[in-house]
Amino acid sequence: MGVPIDLKMAWRNVWRNPRRSLLTIFAIAFACLVLVFMLSFQFGSYETMINTSVKIYTGHLQIQAKDYQEKRDIRLVVSDPKVIEKHLKGIPHLQGFTFRAQAFSLVSSGKRTYGTLVNGIDPKNEASVSRLKSLIVKGSYLSPNDYGTVLMGQLLAKNLRVGIGNEITVLGQGRDGSIAATVLRIKGIFRTGIDQLDRSTMYIPLNCFRDVYAMGQAVHQVVMVVDSLSHVLSVKRQLAGIILHLSADPSLVVLDWEELMPGLRQGIEMDLISGVVFYLILILVVAFSILNTFLMAIFERTREFGVLMAIGVTPGRLMRLLFIESLILTLVGIGAGIVVGVLVTRYFQFHGIDISGASDLLTQFGITGRLYPRLSYISVASGPAAVLIITSLAALYPTLKVRSLQPVKAMETV
Amino acid sequence: MQYIQLAWRNIWRNPRRTIVILLAVLIGVWSMVFLGALMRGITVGMVKNGIATLTGHLQIHYPGFHDDPSIENRITNVVQLTETLSHVLPDKSRWALRVRVPAVAANARHSAGVTLVGVDPVTEARVSFIGGAIKMGKYLSDEDDHSIVVGEALLKTFNTKLGHKLVLMSQSVDGEMVSRAFRIVGSFRAELMSTEKQYVFVTRRSAQKMLKLRKDITEVSILLPDVNDVHRVREALLNALPNSEYEVLTWTELLPLLTAYLKLYDQFILIWYLVVFVAMAFGIVNTTLMAVLERIREFGLLQVFGMRPFFILGEVLVESFILLIIGIAAGNALALACIFGLGKSGLDLSAFAAGVEFAGMSRIIYPDLQLQDWVMANLVVLVLGLVVSCYPAFKASRYRPVEALAYA
Numbered sequence: 001m002g003v004p005i006d007l008k009m010a011w012r013n014v015w016r017n018p019r020r021s022l023l024t025i026f027a028i029a030f031a032c033l034v035l036v037f038m039l040s041f042q043f044g045s046y047e048t049m050i051n052t053s054v055k056i057y058t059g060h061l062q063i064q065a066k067d068y069q070e071k072r073d074i075r076l077v078v079s080d081p082k083v084i085e086k087h088l089k090g091i092p093h094l095q096g097f098t099f100r101a102q103a104f105s106l107v108s109s110g111k112r113t114y115g116t117l118v119n120g121i122d123p124k125n126e127a128s129v130s131r132l133k134s135l136i137v138k139g140s141y142l143s144p145n146d147y148g149t150v151l152m153g154q155l156l157a158k159n160l161r162v163g164i165g166n167e168i169t170v171l172g173q174g175r176d177g178s179i180a181a182t183v184l185r186i187k188g189i190f191r192t193g194i195d196q197l198d199r200s201t202m203y204i205p206l207n208c209f210r211d212v213y214a215m216g217q218a219v220h221q222v223v224m225v226v227d228s229l230s231h232v233l234s235v236k237r238q239l240a241g242i243i244l245h246l247s248a249d250p251s252l253v254v255l256d257w258e259e260l261m262p263g264l265r266q267g268i269e270m271d272l273i274s275g276v277v278f279y280l281i282l283i284l285v286v287a288f289s290i291l292n293t294f295l296m297a298i299f300e301r302t303r304e305f306g307v308l309m310a311i312g313v314t315p316g317r318l319m320r321l322l323f324i325e326s327l328i329l330t331l332v333g334i335g336a337g338i339v340v341g342v343l344v345t346r347y348f349q350f351h352g353i354d355i356s357g358a359s360d361l362l363t364q365f366g367i368t369g370r371l372y373p374r375l376s377y378i379s380v381a382s383g384p385a386a387v388l389i390i391t392s393l394a395a396l397y398p399t400l401k402v403r404s405l406q407p408v409k410a411m412e413t414v
Numbered sequence: 415m416q417y418i419q420l421a422w423r424n425i426w427r428n429p430r431r432t433i434v435i436l437l438a439v440l441i442g443v444w445s446m447v448f449l450g451a452l453m454r455g456i457t458v459g460m461v462k463n464g465i466a467t468l469t470g471h472l473q474i475h476y477p478g479f480h481d482d483p484s485i486e487n488r489i490t491n492v493v494q495l496t497e498t499l500s501h502v503l504p505d506k507s508r509w510a511l512r513v514r515v516p517a518v519a520a521n522a523r524h525s526a527g528v529t530l531v532g533v534d535p536v537t538e539a540r541v542s543f544i545g546g547a548i549k550m551g552k553y554l555s556d557e558d559d560h561s562i563v564v565g566e567a568l569l570k571t572f573n574t575k576l577g578h579k580l581v582l583m584s585q586s587v588d589g590e591m592v593s594r595a596f597r598i599v600g601s602f603r604a605e606l607m608s609t610e611k612q613y614v615f616v617t618r619r620s621a622q623k624m625l626k627l628r629k630d631i632t633e634v635s636i637l638l639p640d641v642n643d644v645h646r647v648r649e650a651l652l653n654a655l656p657n658s659e660y661e662v663l664t665w666t667e668l669l670p671l672l673t674a675y676l677k678l679y680d681q682f683i684l685i686w687y688l689v690v691f692v693a694m695a696f697g698i699v700n701t702t703l704m705a706v707l708e709r710i711r712e713f714g715l716l717q718v719f720g721m722r723p724f725f726i727l728g729e730v731l732v733e734s735f736i737l738l739i740i741g742i743a744a745g746n747a748l749a750l751a752c753i754f755g756l757g758k759s760g761l762d763l764s765a766f767a768a769g770v771e772f773a774g775m776s777r778i779i780y781p782d783l784q785l786q787d788w789v790m791a792n793l794v795v796l797v798l799g800l801v802v803s804c805y806p807a808f809k810a811s812r813y814r815p816v817e818a819l820a821y822a
Contacts, residue, residue: 019703020700020703020704023696023699023700023703024696024700026696027693027696027697027700030692030693030696031693034689070571071524071571071573072524072571073523073524104518104524104525104526104527106518106583106591108591111589112484112585113584113585113591114516114527115516115517115518115525115526115527115528116527158482159482159484172525173525200527262768262769263768263769263771263772264772265768265769266766266767266768266769266770266772267766267768267769267772267773268769269766269769270763270766270769270770270773277449278445278449278686281441281445281449281690282689282690282693284441285438285441285442285445285690285693285694285697286693286696286697288434288435288437288438288441288697289435289438289693289694289696289697289698289700290696290697290700291434291438292431292434292435292697292700292701292704293700295430295431295434296431296704300708355678360670360671360674361671361674361675361678364671
């Protein structure tokens with residue numbers, strides 16, 4: 001036989017009133033569907049935001065001089081990056097690294113002058129760390145032997161009224177306080193979609209930067225990309241161990257993407273917390289919506305319970321029976337909700353969601369094109385788990401009521 | 415009237431069941447109204463902040479300045495413009511003339527791109543946030559020639575303090591780079607750190623002198639007594655001003671991202687309403703269905719006594735209606751209490767300061783209940799609630815008297 005008698009009884013009781021049970025199951029399934037989809041949607045957009053930000057701005061990890069992150073002082077440098085490079089080679093999960101140097105300077109075309117952040121990059125390694133190469137919309141990316149060429153943001157080029165092949169002059173201050181000045185030829189124009197970057201950044205070859213800004217061998221950032229977000233912390237720990245033993249720069253620090261972009265992390269936290277508030281309220285509404293089913297299933301059967309008790313069914317067993325009934329409803333609902341939720345989410349995971357009208361807005365946060373939800377164990381399991389807990393609590397209330405039933409009195413009720 | 419009395423009594427035949435479903439409606443309506451108001455509060459805060467941060471309700475520039483904020487695109491006939499403004503703008507409008515150009519700020523330690531804003535201290539204070547934002551030191555006065563007011567965050571990145579010098583560089587009207595040293599006399603706090611880093615304020619006269627502008631300006635920012643008038647006033651301005659020399663933009667055009675945000679929130683609020691309602695609807699249908707099905711015999715009896723099926727349908731709907739009204743009223747009361755309770759202090763998100771900044775929100779959110787959201791939330795619940803109640807109501811009215819009486 002196999003199936004315990006209680007379970008069998010509970011199953012049959014559930015289907016004594018199929019319409020009511022189905023409505024209850026639908027309510028639970030609906031909540032689960034919404035939760036699975038929304039959580040996957042949120043996680044998917046977070047991942048897109050983190051990945052694009054990491055690939056455009058910061059990398060997953062950086063080694064910098066202490067305080068550089070906050071002060072951006074050209075004198076706070078990593079003085080001997082070659083030594084660090086040697087150590088980086090053997091670290092597992094480290095996908096790529098590059099050196100960068102930055103200085104704020106005045107950039108002029110014949111007609112216009114703007115303040116600009118000038119970045120010195122290693123063209124070859126940069127391509128393994130950032131998306132810059134793929135963002136070129138005009139001209140071409142820097143090649144390894146380039147010197148005196150520049151990649152410029154689209155809005156900056158527009159403001160300066162310059163195009164490919166035009167020359168610009170750069171005027172700033174070198175690491176030693178000397179005047180840094182040079183003439184550069186525009187080789188490529190990039191567009192990230194993030195206005196602030198497109199309006200105020202440009203990239204020049206690192207060796208050129210070192211000469212212009214009197215950097216010697218020094219750089220400002222060692223930028224690293226790890227193969228997945230989950231390995232960032234372990235790689236960070238190894239890096240911390242490595243820089244501890246470097247005597248040339250006693251004050252180096254390792255920063256991860258959360259420290260490099262605190263706004264992004266907190267923005268995600270905030271969004272997640274507000275999401276959780278919404279979801280809890282939704283579950284609560286559903287719980288009260290179905291509480292009546294649980295309640296009614298019991299009150300219209302008072303007589304039946306009286307009879308059952310009279311023939312020797314203990315209150316404990318009766319409670320168990322009722323709880324199993326509620327559990328069946330809940331579990332069937334959750335199961336259906338998860339299945340439909342996963343199907344719907346998978347559909348959008350492949351096709352994406354078009355947030356029409358908001359695309360300009362989302363590009364500023366690094367989200368381009370469509371939004372893709374992303375299924376994960378957490379996004380599938382956590383919502384339904386919360387539904388299970390809260391509906392079980394709701395089911396507990398009527399179940400406990402059974403305890404106080406008196407067989408004789410119960411049988412008298414109609 | 416008899417209907418309502420009948421319905422009212424029927425509802426309370428099973429008080430526990432009624433209370434449970436009322437709680438579901440209450441929580442749903444509460445969350446719609448209260449969370450809706452909080453979300454609206456976020457956007458209202460953003461709009462207020464955006465308008466105060468030098469935008470205003472309307473701006474007038476030389477054509478093309480908005481796209482290309484260069485000193486080449488400047489307004490040269492200031493006298494003509496101000497005269498037109500005083501004729502065309504409605505009473506109690508306020509406006510400020512400004513010089514706003516990109517510049518570079520530098521001291522011995524640091525340099526960064528900023529926006530140089532040359533203002534008339536008194537009129538500017540009545541138009542934008544700067545009047546009430548001074549944190550340390552003092553605000554500009556008309557006679558100040560070499561004074562500059564900067565953001566708190568800028569003081570920090572430049573590692574400087576009040577009384578120290580800051581050099582500004584920008585392009586003058588003849589295309590030359592010009593620089594001028596200013597003394598920091600005051601610092602301001604803004605909602606967003608990026609604002610504190612971006613804007614530096616000097617008097618309009620010293621900006622004009624530095625950039626060799628003579629009397630020219632780059633923009634006029636206008637605050638209207640009623641923000642809903644922007645399009646009408648804009649039309650009036652466009653008619654009164656030669657269009658080859660001026661462009662007039664509204665705040666929605668000046669802050670396109672914010673406008674996109676507002677749209678997104680509108681959609682989100684509506685989706686939220688519908689989701690909560692659907693969750694509620696299952697409960698409403700189920701409860702009404704139960705209440706109906708256990709009374710089939712009774713309905714049969716009523717029909718035997720001559721009650722028409724149509725009236726039974728109405729009777730069930732009136733019951734639902736009463737339930738919904740009570741739930742909605744209670745939900746609104748609770749939501750209003752929450753909104754009122756939070757109205758003074760607001761919801762402080764300082765713990766997420768960096769995240770708030772990232773999203774461009776204000777640090778403190780004040781719930782803002784707008785009529786349209788409020789009406790929408792209540793209508794969704796009431797109308798759709800009645801619609802879904804039709805199903806059990808139809809069921810009740812469709813039984814034939816004989817069938818119904820035989821119903822066990």
